[in-house]
Amino acid sequence: xxxxxxxxxxxxxxxxxxxxxxxxxxxxxxxxxxxxxxxxxxxxxxxxxxxxxxxxxxxxxxxxxxxxxxxxxxxxxxxxxxxxxxxxxxxxxxxxxxxxxxxxxxxxxxxxxxxxxxxxxxxxxxxxxxxxxxxxxxxxxxxxxxxxxxxxxxxxxxxxxxxxxxxxxxxxxxxxxxxxxxxxxxxxxxxxxxxxxxxxxxxxxxxxxxxxxxxxxxxxxxxxxxxxxxxxxxxxxxxxxxxxxxxxxxxxxxxxxxxxxxxxxxxxxxxxx
Amino acid sequence: xxxxxxxxxxxxxxxxxxxxxxxxxxxxxxxxxxxxxxxxxxxxxxxxxxxxxxxxxxxxxxxxxxxxxxxxxxxxxxxxxxxxxxxxxxxxxxxxxxxxxxxxxxxxxxxxxxxxxxxxxxxxxxxxxxxxxxxxxxxxxxxxxxxxxxxxxxxxxxxxxxxxxxxxxxxxxxxxxxxxxxxxxxxxxxxxxxxxxxxxxxxxxxxxxxxxxxxxxxxxxxxxxxxxxxxxxxxxxxxxxxxxxxxxxxxxxxxxxxxxxxxxxxxxxxxxx
DNA sequence: CATCTTGTATTATTATTTAATACATGTTGT
DNA sequence: ACAACATGTATTAAATAATAATACAAGATG
Numbered sequence: 161x162x163x164x165x166x167x168x169x170x171x172x173x174x175x176x177x178x179x180x181x182x183x184x185x186x187x188x189x190x191x192x193x194x195x196x197x198x199x200x201x202x203x204x205x206x207x208x209x210x211x212x213x214x215x216x217x218x219x220x221x222x223x224x225x226x227x228x229x230x231x232x233x234x235x236x237x238x239x240x241x242x243x244x245x246x247x248x249x250x251x252x253x254x255x256x257x258x259x260x261x262x263x264x265x266x267x268x269x270x271x272x273x274x275x276x277x278x279x280x281x282x283x284x285x286x287x288x289x290x291x292x293x294x295x296x297x298x299x300x301x302x303x304x305x306x307x308x309x310x311x312x313x314x315x316x317x318x319x320x321x322x323x324x325x326x327x328x329x330x331x332x333x334x335x336x337x338x339x340x341x342x343x344x345x346x347x348x349x350x351x352x353x354x355x356x357x358x359x360x361x362x363x364x365x366x367x368x369x370x371x372x373x374x375x376x377x378x379x380x381x382x383x384x385x386x387x388x389x390x391x392x393x394x395x396x397x398x399x400x401x402x403x404x405x406x407x408x409x410x411x412x413x414x415x416x417x418x419x420x421x422x423x424x425x426x427x428x429x430x431x432x433x
Numbered sequence: 434x435x436x437x438x439x440x441x442x443x444x445x446x447x448x449x450x451x452x453x454x455x456x457x458x459x460x461x462x463x464x465x466x467x468x469x470x471x472x473x474x475x476x477x478x479x480x481x482x483x484x485x486x487x488x489x490x491x492x493x494x495x496x497x498x499x500x501x502x503x504x505x506x507x508x509x510x511x512x513x514x515x516x517x518x519x520x521x522x523x524x525x526x527x528x529x530x531x532x533x534x535x536x537x538x539x540x541x542x543x544x545x546x547x548x549x550x551x552x553x554x555x556x557x558x559x560x561x562x563x564x565x566x567x568x569x570x571x572x573x574x575x576x577x578x579x580x581x582x583x584x585x586x587x588x589x590x591x592x593x594x595x596x597x598x599x600x601x602x603x604x605x606x607x608x609x610x611x612x613x614x615x616x617x618x619x620x621x622x623x624x625x626x627x628x629x630x631x632x633x634x635x636x637x638x639x640x641x642x643x644x645x646x647x648x649x650x651x652x653x654x655x656x657x658x659x660x661x662x663x664x665x666x667x668x669x670x671x672x673x674x675x676x677x678x679x680x681x682x683x684x685x686x687x688x689x690x691x692x693x694x695x696x697x698x699x700x701x702x703x704x705x706x
Numbered sequence: 707c708a709t710c711t712t713g714t715a716t717t718a719t720t721a722t723t724t725a726a727t728a729c730a731t732g733t734t735g736t
Numbered sequence: 737a738c739a740a741c742a743t744g745t746a747t748t749a750a751a752t753a754a755t756a757a758t759a760c761a762a763g764a765t766g
Contacts, residue, residue, distance in 0.1 A: 175498075175502075176722095176723090176746085176747075177494060177495045177498040177499070177745090178495070178502060179454050179457075179496060179499045179722085179723070180722075180723090181452050181454035181455055181722085181723085181754070182454055182455060182457075182458035182496065182499045182500070182503070183499065183503060184452075184455075185452065185454075185455035185458065186503060186505075189527065192527050193526070193527045193530075196527075202530075202531040202533070203531065205712075205713085206712070206713060207711085207712060207713085217712090218755070218756050218757080221713080221714075221715095222449075222450050222451070222452050222754080222755085223452060223455065225448075225451060226450070226452045226455045226456065229448075230455070230456060230459060231559075232459075240712085240713065240763090243531050244527050244531050244532075245528070246528065246557055246559050246566070247559070248524040248525065248527060248528040249524070249525050249528050249529075249564060249581060249582040250564070250582050250584065251517075251524045251582070252521065252522050252524065252580070252581055252582040253466070253580050253581070253582030253584070254462065254465050254466045254469075254517050254582075255517040255519065255521040255522050256580045256582070257466075257475075257576075257577065257580060258465060258469055258475040258476065258516050258517050259517075260475070262576075262580075263576045266570075266579050270571070270572070270573055270579070271573065274571065274572075284519055286504075286519050291519060291522060291523070293519070293522060296569075296570055297539075297546075297569055298543070298546075298547060299543070299547075300543055300544065303530075303535075303536045303539055304530065306539050306543070307526050307529045307530060307535075308522060308525055308526070308581065309523050309526030309527075309529070310526050311526070449716080449717090449753090449754085450714090452753090452754070453753075453754090454753085454754080478743075478744085479745095480742085480743060489724095489725070490725090490743090490744090491724070491725055491726080492723095492724080492725085494744080494745075494746095495723080495724085513732090513744065
């Protein structure tokens, strides 16, 4: 994330209610996600933070120092490198505890996971991406794929497609228009036409199965969580792995309870609000 | 969290590398945790944010606006109230993905959960508290008790005590000295002498069982994750509930695999570093 | 051992944040 | 239904607090 230095100029009216220092602080934290994803680095030096965040050396220094003092970064005195600190995870709790969807979904996801012996996840859409908000892990998997908060493009994931399928035509098109269609695996379908066909299929069938679209060996199944108008605002997702599983087995054993779980959450949420 | 307005004066040397605006931004986010815990509020009005954070009206306005623009808060245009937004949960991922302990622990926790049919958690210490960093849920429980990022006082939780038991005398004393010994349930042991006895017991036995100390009906079992010097830097914890479980059953069925899982994580971590 | 890169500390400058204020909108009680 | 109050929003002059330049120290590299 490169901070827009001329934010005020770029906006219609200079936003005097926007505190740039806050954005810059987050830009530093954000550098760690980028650094991990693009360079595979767990910790970053000051100059790396500077490069990735786009902040100059002095700014990196000040914001990094600030974040260390606040407990959101920690510094290895030996290597002089920084890494995310424990203070960060409190924000997950803050979000979840005030999230009515999570409260309703959690027991249902746990129940489904236990009853069917698989991992069961909840996803919520953000821009062109989906985020895994709740994970109830049940098999070992790639470490990345077991952590809540992971972000994936909507266009190549079952939960993303199933949410797009249950939005208005315009909404879906807007999201697709700003998607980058970068492949995640060698099997990722990146042709926009093919992606649209998958969305149509998901709309007709009420669920979506993705094979190795975002992770090798993974068969991902998802069904939408709908509000009272039938608009998707979340998805239940279950991953299983090849070669133990085939799409045939998934259709028989996984699809029904994924749909059922998503429907149960939709129903409870409807009553709540 | 009340922001120290005279931070520079309060510190030995005025810290020119500390950006106060960042702290204030986090103070606003922090207000939501406090608001939820102390007032049970899911969303907050501007004036509530102002009251809880200690920032004045203007500051609350600016920082709240900023956080909304950055996607860390969302505003209900109807009620004009704010609540934590999805952007926040990315920080959990950022922390976890760069955390070697988590990577080692995750598959072991999943395995243990599956093998023994219980929830299995990992906790890390912060100041006088412990934080649940990984949760592998397996039974339904209080919603709060299923969310990673939850913070609890060390003195009244099995993982907290078992970590204190495997620190130096001074370290443990320092932490206890700044603990507030506020009871969490009507059975919480708050007498410092009794707490020290529990720590000694945990040190001798290598594990700790807590009955209804932080949550009613909960029997909590924990064992320490140790570094090569024998210092605890995390704990494996398993909660079960009364009356289905008794301490006798826990000693027989739970304790052995909690110790075993913690030991396995310690061992792998040792090899890694 | 010299050269380069990276991290740390200090400062004058000014741009950004600030707090006061005024206005708009909503809420409450009689 | 209206008045009185509380709360939210927008604007601005003033000055503090953040900034970026610079110098120095400490490692890394060849």
